[in-house]
Amino acid sequence: MFKKSVQNFSGKICEVEIGTGEKAIKLGGESVLPFYSFDGNVGNTPKVGMEISDIVPEDWSDALKDLYKDVISDPVAWAKFVEEKYAPDFICLKLDSADPNGLDKAPEEVAKGAKAVAEAIKTPLVVAGTGNHDKDAKLFEKVAQELDGHNVLLLAAVEDNYKTVAAAGAMAYNHKIGAESSVDINLAKQMNILVNQLGVANDKIVDNAGSAAAGYGYEYVVSTLDRIRLAALGQNDKTLQVPIITPVSFDTWKVKETVELEADSPQWGSQEDRGIAMEIATATGVLASGSNAVILRHPKSVETIKNFVNALLG
Incomplete structure (x- = not known):
């Protein structure tokens, strides 16, 4: 009689909670590879x-x-519309107005806007910065203060600003911190160690280990996620035992396949359909490799990925 072998791991991914009340979500908690419910x-x-x-x-x-x-x-009306119509697990508010290369709004003003969004919805909030490390440090300090009590995820702390972001976000105001690195297991590990050394425990950290659109260095992303998960579970590496979030939409809507207009390349078909396909292809790959959460833009992508997850986990 055939007896299926089961792969047991010694490690377990830490559980991180975002949001408050009945719509709060938990990431992580697994002790097997993604979707390996049989193990x-x-x-x-x-x-x-x-x-x-x-x-x-x-x-x-x-x-x-x-x-x-x-x-x-x-943004308040937008957040409420998305919450009511599409019911995502969380909403990612990107603070583009603070970008020094754009409107360069003051952190105080931007943080008050973020607070208005947080107070208008019950869905957990992930707050993404501008990508300018100096500005984000000042921005997240104010955002953490204004959103006190909302238990948001601040995306993200990097090596240049993690002391400020982690101290304000996780230690002063008890939010969760996104630790961002650039598609390398050693860099991901290093960021987590730095944040841990400040006194922030794993149950307040979510890794953003890097992202790319499918076909654009994407194999490095999925192989890095695989390596992180195998080290965390198989080698019981506690510095990597945190959930992973992948901001898929930040990359997939910038590549040629999604920005090329139909008028310029009619043979490529619908621009909207291309964008959805790129977002879905990218999201399925990172989820299968170890990501615990993905950020998307198009409602059809959200619906498809939710169905994908439900079909695999039933």
Whole structure:
């Protein structure tokens, strides 16, 4: 009689909670590889979030802007619309208005806007910065203060600003911290160690180990996620035993396949369909390699990925 072998790991991914109340979500908690329910405890179901911006995102495709045309100029209305119509597991508010290369709004003003969004919804909030490390340090300090009590995830702390972001976010105001690194297991480990050494425990850390659109150095992303998970579970490496979030939409809507207009390349078909396909292809790969949460833009991508997760975990 055939007896199926079971792969047992000594490690377990830490559980991290974001949000408050009945809609709060938990990431991580697994002690097996992604979707390996036949081997043991798969932890919390992977979560799917939707990205919005605190200003009209001019670089978004016309199809996306058209979807949100009635609310796109008001982040509070946009967040409520997304919550009610698409019911994502969380909402990612990108603070584009603070970008020094754009409007360069003051951290105090931007943080008050983020607070208005947090107070208008019950869905957990992930707050993404500008990518400018100096500005983000000042920004997240104010955001952490204004959003006290909302238990948000601040995305993200990097080597240049982690002391400020982690101290304000996790230690002063008890939020969760995204530790960001650039598609390398050693860099991911190093960031977590640095944040741990400040006194922030693993149950307040979510890794952003890097992202790329499918076909654009993507194999490095999925192989890095694989290595991180195998080290965390198989080698019981406690510095890597934290959930992973991948901001898929940040990359997938910038590549040629999604920005090329139909008028310029009619043989490529619908620009909107290309964007959705790229987002879905990228999200499925990172989830299968170890990501516990993905950030997406298009409602069809969200619906498809939710169905994908439910089909695999039943």
